[in-house]
Amino acid sequence: MSAEALLFYVFALCTVVSAGAVVLARGPMTSAMSLVATFFFLAGVYALLWAHTIAVLQVLVYAGAIMVLFLFVIMLLSMTEPEPAMKLNVARVVGALSAVGLGAALIASFWKLPTQPMGWAEDSARAAAFGTLKTVGEIIYTRYLLPFESVSLLLLAAIVGAVVVAKPRI
Amino acid sequence: MTLPDLTAADLQPVLPALVLAAGASVLLLSEVFLTTASRSHLALIALGSSVLAGGVALATAFEPAHAVFQGLAVQDPFSSFVTVVVCLGLAGVVLLSADFLKQRQAERGEYYALMLFAAAGMSLLAMSAELITLFINLEVLSVSTYALTAFLRRGPRPAEAAFKYFILGAFSAALFLYGSALLYGVTGTTRLADMVGPLRTAMHTQPWLATCALALVAAGFAFKVAAVPFHMWAPDVYEGAPTPVTALMSAGVKAAAFAGLVRVFLFLGRADPEVVALALSALAVLTMVGGNLLALPQRNVKRMLAYSSIAHAGYLLLGVAALFPHPGTGVLAATPLMLGSPAVNSADAYKGILFYLLAYTVSSVGAFGVLSVLERHADGDGATAWDLDRFSGLAQRRPGWAVAMAAFMLSLAGIPPTVGFMGKLLVFRAAVDSGLLGLAIIGVLASAAGAYYYLRIVVYMFMRPAPAEGVLPEKYWATELALVASAVAVVALGVLPGRVADWLSQSGMFFGTR
């Protein structure tokens, strides 16, 4: 096993474990911190894929800015009252069953993966500059210009929407 | 690696979206710099942008289909027509909003700006031909509508509605994104046109993975169009949102989401038409039957219209299913058709779907318009604000409104001579032609059941006495303009669908088909 493969398994396992902790942890703060850990390990996986820019952006945007906002919100809401006890009703049973079904279907679909790498369309295009900021920037501003500009529309709409929703009364 | 150049030809198809976004920016800036007491200019700016955008889309609607932005988007008559429908719906909704907001002292530029953003997202969604672009534009329209739902927070209902919409919308977005990621993993591309070949191979080598991916993407769209069993959010959200926003949801959002659905599954469906057709047929049956049955007991008109919107999604899904060669076995099929060739009777089916979208847009905008002026707008009166009794004796109090509402109800029920009837006729005919006779029969039966609750409103308006202390609504110029326009469109298109129907059946309607 090469060092990269070893690192990948370490990062992957840690990502899954900390992601599980996000869901299962009882305290909101512990959940949030597990989420930070998840983002970091995920960034490690990106770095292993030579996507350095994405890895750094992942840490910068998620672990940095977004998590700080999460923590801020958790601090503002004092969540001290205990959770209501889970009651069994039809909706919960149906929900649990469909979740289990979806999980089973996904596991089944991943069970038998091809041993050969699939015919990835852009594999040959991978060059020395792959994953550098320059390459990513060039692609974003030329080939993926339309979604990039749509994102700016999305962010503007989201900001305006957030301001509207945050107003005490209209 | 060669980097493509951007040309002016790439920009021309997104012009309607640019106009809408520019209008939104003007509105936002006017809120900062133009602080006059009268706020009617806001609605005018929004109206002007939507009409202009619709005009631009109409002007380019007859160009042959071609890909732009390196295949991330396509321009074809289909996308142009959806943009036109969206802009029509938006113009109607803006007119309704003008009076609605004025009554509640809530005229804000942000409201119209968010509507224009949503419409820009819808227009771009209709032309997206790549999963990333598609997802982002879907989010543009979703985020805008989430915020609009929470725009007027009077009482607990709107907050609940917005929260529900947001959480479930985010959930459906996650499903769609998961499906897209799996699709990328299976095929190695995000461009729909390039995906067909690898996906067809993967259907044999990786059947589970490919099917899971398709199912997740379909579930994401099913949430957006509120198809049974993914419809749970619709009634609460429709009820809690401000009525003009509800109109936008049922007209614009639905049209755009259907455009995206058709776009995605026309490409991906070619990988395995049988499975996709079967899945869409099952969704269509559930939605048609479920929507109509759930609407039957509703006394709350807004809720009833929400369920009716679910039912109409079912008829539209029937039209989408008619785009595919059907499985050829079982009770749902009557005539065998050849398999393997994509979209056998595509021209008729497109005509059906698009005409239906137009029909539903004008009818539902009108219906919600009448509802918006009739609803009681005192704080905290809960569900009775839209009770059937508010329609009692409307014919004596406001005969014009009653006649218009009757036209909208007849149209939604699919009774001639209205546009709704023509839409249903086209969709059902396309379904029968592509062999889905059984489905078409179920659809007709379901809409017959639906006629009951639509006509009940007509009965209340014309045959019940007006309540003694009923508050007579004031004059609403903008709303009445929208009502007149919708009513005229409902009847005119119902009697003479010729020009529009001809346009819709032109060749090269959809990028990638003959």
Place this chain on the structure above:
Amino acid sequence: MQETLDRLIREVLHEDPQVWAGSWVVYAAALLAVGFGLTVFGALVAGLTSWWERRIAARMQSRIGPNRVGPQGTLQFLADALKLIVKEDLVPPESDQMLFRIAPYFVMTGFALTFVVLPFGYHLSATRMNVGLFYLIAVTALVVVGIMLSGWASNSKWALFGGMRAAAQVVSYEIPGGMLALVPILMAGSLDLHEIIRAQGGFPWDWFVFQTPWGFIAFFLFFATQLAEGNRTPFDLPEAESELVAGYMTEYSGIRFGYYFLAEWGNLWVMSAVISTLFLGGWQVPFVSAETLAGWEAAGTVPVAFYGVSTAVFVTKVVVLMNVIIWVRWTLPRIRVDQMMSVCWKYLVPIGMGLVLLAALTEVLSFQLFGDAAKGPAPLGTPRGALHLAFFAVAGAVPTVLFFRKIFRNIRLTGDRIDLTNW
């Protein structure tokens, strides 16, 4: 770093590490050694800065300051550290035990990781990254996560207020900070810290701060945002002794308390190094032009002295900036929370956006005018160099003249006199 190590082994031991069986052990050991060395460097810098700041503060308040341990008190920080280590490490019983314990390590990690990309001199940094500056901003974010955690986990209102203030402040100021950093990035065309430095020159008019008006404005505003991100006065609201006891670290004691102070003083170095890299020409030595350096590199004959001189230049710039920061701290009062927020969102963000636009426009214009010569330091003979010199003259002279006029006017009006006797 692997290549450097390989070259070192080849040149010193005359062996090829690639053929060694356990070469990864060597690499791992080297990694650890570099990591250890950098952390120790950070700690030493932080300690010395703590002594230096206390001495300056004392000077400004007409006191003496710590002068007992070691010559002039330079070893005071060792005594302090020893004291903190042997003190009891209290964990309040009401706190969130685990988070309370790990929070200081977040702060320390975020601080120590910045040294991975920080330059120290020509070719001197642990590693070069094409996303260097992004990396720096990213890992610095860990510090604020740690601060918030400590604020929350302490279960004390002072600490909670401190943590919340820190979060609001740092997240807000990251936005104008990022935008203003974009101005030199646009001028350099790279995020690699060494590339940014190499796009500047040794003389002040080759520095980004004096190349264009946008760089000049951005420098001062960036300096302010860095102060805010490092929680330094006048933006030290998260600690605010007079209001919040000690802010987020109220409940801490012993060495955990020490970690916060270590990171805070160490951050002075980080801030100053970043500012000097982005705006003040970094390690560029005057009279060594880009062509000379390129010539040395091509011939493989970079003089060893150049490494030393460039490091000395860089360290000098950093130390001067650190002194300015300390000077600001003991001169200006703390601003209010609402002022802090409105300065950021109402002034810095719009100005930052405008500067980025103008800088981008200038770059485009510069490419139109000068073609390929539009990037990098410009010799004085070229039109671009002359332009830079002219701007430097204006930007340097006008504020200086205004400053002295103001000073002398003040002195004249108050009848005061300049007293330099205590220096």
